Amino acid sequence: MKVIYNIGKYVMMLKYVFSRPEKFRIYRIRIFDEIEIIGLSSIPLVALMSVFMGAVITLQTAANMDSPLLPVETIGYITRQSTILEFSPTIISLILAGKIGSNIASEVGTMRVTEQIDALEIMGVNSLGYLVLPKVVAGLITFPIIVILSMALSILGGLFAAVQTGLCSQNDYVKGLRYYFIESDVAYGLVKPFFFAFIITTIASFYGYYTKGGALDVGRSSTKAVVYSSIGILLTNYFLTQIILT
Template sequence: MNNIQNIGKYFILLKQVLTQPERFRVYTKRVANEWETIGLNSMGIVGILSVFMGAVIALQTASNMDSPLLPKYTIGYITRSSTILEFSPTIISLILAGKVGSNIASEIGTMRVTEQIDALDIMGINSASYLILPKLVAAVTILPFLIIFSMALSIMGGYYAVTLSNLCSHEEFVYGIRAFFEPSNITYALVKTMCFAFIIVSVSAFYGYYTKGGALDVGKSSTQGVVWSTITILIANFILTQLILL
C-alpha cells in the first residue's frame, strides 16, 4: 500500500517538476552547473571502469575460444557487441545510480530537513521544478556522451588487453569490431541511456524531496533512492530490450 502511494506521489511530483519554468535564464545557469556535477565529475570513474571491463570481456572471450573453428576476430566482435548493447549503457548507468543518485537524494533531502525547500515555496518559487528540472535536463543530455566515451574506452581496453597478450592480432581484432556492425545498436544504447538518466534523477530526487526527520533520515532517503533507481533501471532495461530489439 505504501509503495502504491509512493508511485502516486512520484507522478504528482513529476507533473510539478515539468511545469514551465518562470525564468529560463536562471535554469540555464543551473543546467550548466549540473553538467559539471553529473557529467564531468563522473568521467574519471566511468573511464577506469570502462577500460578494465573492456579488457576483462576481451580476455574472457579469448580464454573461452577452445574451438579452432571460431575465427580470432570473434574476440573483437563480442567485445564490441557486449560493450555497446549492455555494458556501457546499463552497467555504467547502474554505477552512476549509486554515485549521482545518492548525491542528488542527499542534497535535496538536506535542503528539505533544513527547511530551505519550505523557504522557496513561501517565496512563491516552484521548488520541485527549480531543484529537479535542471538535474533532469543535464542528466538526459550529458549521459549519452558519457556512454559514448565509455564505449570507446572499453573497446580500446579490450584491444590492448588481447593484442599485448598475443591472443589476437591488430588486424583480427579491428576486423571483429567492424564485422556485422549495425548502427541501430548505437541508437538502442543511447535511447536506453536517456531513459536511465531520467530514472536516476527523478527517483533519487523523489526520495530526497519527501525526506522527513533529520540527518539520519537523509541517509535513509539516499539509500532508498539508489536502491529503487537501480531496481527501476533493471526493469526498464528488460522492457526496452523487448520493445526495441525483439
C-alpha cells in the same frame, strides 16, 4: 498500498517538475552547474571502469574460445557487442545510480530537513522545478555522451589487452569490430541512457524531496534512491530489450 501511494506522489511530483519555469535565465545557469556535477565529475570513474571492463571482456572471451573453428576475430566481435548492447548503457548507468543518485538524494534531502525548501516555497518559487528540472535536463544531456565515451574506451581497453597479451593482432581485433556491424545496435545502446538518466534523477530527487526527520533519514533516503533507481533501470532495460531487439 504504500507502493501505489508513492507512485501517485511520484507522478504528482513530475507534474510540478515540468511546469513552466519562472525565469529561464536562472534555470539555464543551474543546468550548466548540474552538467558539471552530474556529467563532468563522473567521467574519471566511467573512464577507469570502461577501460578495465573492456580488457576483462576481451580476456574472458579469449579464455573461453575452446573451439578451433572459431576465428580469432570473434574476440573483437564479442567485445563490441557486449560493450554496445549492455555494458556501457546499462552497467555504467547502474554504477552512476550509486554515485549520482545518492548525491542528488542527499543534497535535496539535506535541503528539506534544514528547511531550505520551505524557504523557497515561502518566496513563491516552484521548489520542485527549481531543484529537480535542471538535474533531469543535465542528466538527459550528459548520459548519452558518457555512454559514447564508455563505448569507445571499453573497445580501446579490449584492443590494448588483446595486443599486449598476444591473444590477437590489432588487424584481427579491428576485423572483429567491423564484422556484421548493425547500426541499430548503436541506436539501441544510445536510447537507453535517456531513460536511465530520467529514472536516476527523478527517483533520487523524489526520495530526497520527501525526506522527513534528520541526518539519519537523509542517509536512508539516499539508500532508497540508489536501490529503487537500480530496480527501475533493470526493469526498463528488460522492457526496452524486449521491445527493440525482439
